[in-house]
Amino acid sequence: MRALLLLLAGSLFCFPAHLGAAEPRLETNPEHPWFGQVVVEPLPPAIVRGLSDHGPLDGARYLVVRVADEGGELPPILGRTVLEADRMRFEPRFPLAAQLPISMEFRGRRLARDLGLPGLLDDSLRSAQLPAAPAQAPAQVVELQPAEKQLPENLLRFYLQFSRPIRGHDLHRSIRLVDAVTGSEVPDAFVEIPSGLWDPSGQRLTLLLHPGRIKRGVGPHQVQGPPLREGQWYRLEVGPGLVDRSGRPVATFEHRFQAGPALRRKLVPQQWTIVVPRNAGDAVTIRPTVPVDSALIRRSLEIAGPQGAVAGSLEVQTSSQIRFRPAAGWLPGRYEIRIDPGLEDVAGNRIDRVFDLATHGSVGDAGEPAGAVATTLEFRVALPPAD
Amino acid sequence: MSRPRISPRLSLLVCLALWFCSGIYAQDDAGAEPGIQSMSVLTFAADGTLFVGDSKAATIWALDLGERPTHTPSERLVVTDIETKIAALLGTRASEVLIHDLATDPVSADVYLAVSRGRSTWDNRWQLPNDLTDATLLIRVDAAGQLEAVELSAVTWTSGRLPNPVAPDKQHRWKQGTSLRVDTITDIAIQNATVYVSGLSNEEFASTLWKLPYPFDGQATASTLEIFHGAHGEYETHAPIRTFLPYRLEGRDHLLAAYLCTPLVTFESASLAAGAHVKGRTVAEFGSGNYPLDMVVYRNQGVEKIAIANSNLPLMLVDPRDIEAYEGSITRETPGYTEGVRYEIRSGNGIQQLDRYGDEMLVALQRLPGGTLDLVSMSVRRL
Structure with missing residues (x-):
């Protein structure tokens, strides 16, 4: 109980x-x-x-x-x-x-x-x-090419690499070229393409400086002159208003540089410096005499060795310094660096022709196109003896 | 149904061989859910088989939705603010809900919707739903306006693969970050045991019309297409058909096809032979800056008309007799963007999807001035 x-x-x-x-x-x-x-x-x-x-x-x-x-x-x-x-x-x-x-x-x-x-x-x-979504750092410019502090006054392109895909609306309200001394915008500096020239991922934007203003002897050059003038300082600005694909504002960015002398010569890869790797795992470093187009160089270089094409990774450290590291290391022997004739320097000059061929006066070494053939540079790898 | 026993290894070899032979088909994989990657296009056959065009997988899936009662709609169907109701199913907000296509089951009169959660990434007036993301959810709306998700594991299916679809790494020329692959399949129509599929192949002349025999037991064939587009003043082989339907003109089978910036083109079905490069006859230019979204044939008091829903123009009605009567072909640039066969306009701005709803009504998804997207039926008598 x-x-x-x-x-x-x-x-x-x-x-x-x-x-x-x-x-x-x-x-x-x-x-x-x-x-x-x-x-x-x-x-x-x-x-x-x-x-x-x-x-x-x-x-x-x-x-x-x-x-x-x-x-x-x-x-x-x-x-x-x-x-x-x-x-x-x-x-x-x-x-x-x-x-x-x-x-x-x-x-x-x-x-x-x-x-x-x-x-x-x-x-x-x-x-x-439900809780709020975690705060995410704003998208930002992670790389600008060319990034040199001095760039030729007939520079043709900038490449802006963003950390996330960006919405391609009204880009030219947010991305401007500014006179660094007066603070005033350089008008009509870029070819205005409404949604921009993007790579498939939507993260790399190509900014095309107005080629008609750069090329001597054509109307826009004669009327407005080139967008960059030798000796002057400029700022490339990514200002407010740009948003990523989710609509979140992109962090502002600026790069200050000075316009230097124009580049109006053919590319001469034979004059480039090659720093030969000393060890099997080292990179070969290629230093062009002029800054080369950072996007084109990635698909214009091929390395071939004693056993044919060499797989590896290409790193464009600057437009004037490129490193290639083979995936499987170097073997002793002779190597070739094959350079596609489509490669351009930052002012659009190629191995076989000059972008801006003057219509009068001295043309330097501009001349006529020599024909589209690959240029080959050689280097030899001699590895230290094994212990 | 009894089946001969085949060893698993032989089955695998046969399946692989079938898979790699372009235009031959994987058959009903008993019990397995169809591997749909993107519900790009929905179309019903007259017997109630649902065809799902899957651009990502370059595959047409034929889904047998099983036994269901026949229903002839007599009442109006109205589902106000359907995006909010779909959002409730998905556990999100209406601003995320994207409806990629709509099709009415001719048996049950239920309305089927291909749905994703991708609308908030829309940022370009030229983007279509399939440009943004892949629809992976099929929703059924019954006559009472109730919504439910269709469990694909419960359906039986067969599939047919499109040979030589456009490669995923090919990018759209002016839609930033959009792979052309999303337009592998832009529309489907079924006629005379043939599945007609419009879209993009990997050919240089990418605009393509595939024909697949149904049931999927034969070879798919492809024809590349060329049209003259008067509003642009040029021949075009890259832009795909946006919407089309089979129609008999002057006693012969044709396809009536509409394209971006709205040329209306006829293709004689007999000309769509395997490997042929077929030139269409442009019979109308309906206006620039516009996607034709859906084309539907209906009969009002014994007279057939064609209704065309548009992204940036009103609902259009075209009389097929005007197409038959039009003898010319537009081959020069069209001043003012309109030319050829005439059309009438009807109240119907913002209609994003259109299909038949029984014999007496059409059903539309319409964006109203207040911003909501409503699923509404409309009587053909009022058109």
């Missing part, structure tokens, strides 16, 4: 605790804070036993998660409800949106009734909000 009383007292004491404890709450994964799932715990042991005895139940009957709205007519969020030990968990099919308000309805009475344990659970309706 005493034992029975104790059991009754215990039941009376514990029952409300069970009723109050099994409530839905939002649980967010710390690694992906915007991803939420809803859990109901702890389920009373009798319910857990009942669930395991009963076999599969349709979890959607007992735990309904919706986007919160005033009318309450929106369909439940797609997902699945699973039973894990002493808890019920709703896992949405797609990650929930940041700061989304949700309602979580646990139909405990129905579950208890379906399990033949009426009264053991209560209904519960709760609301919650």
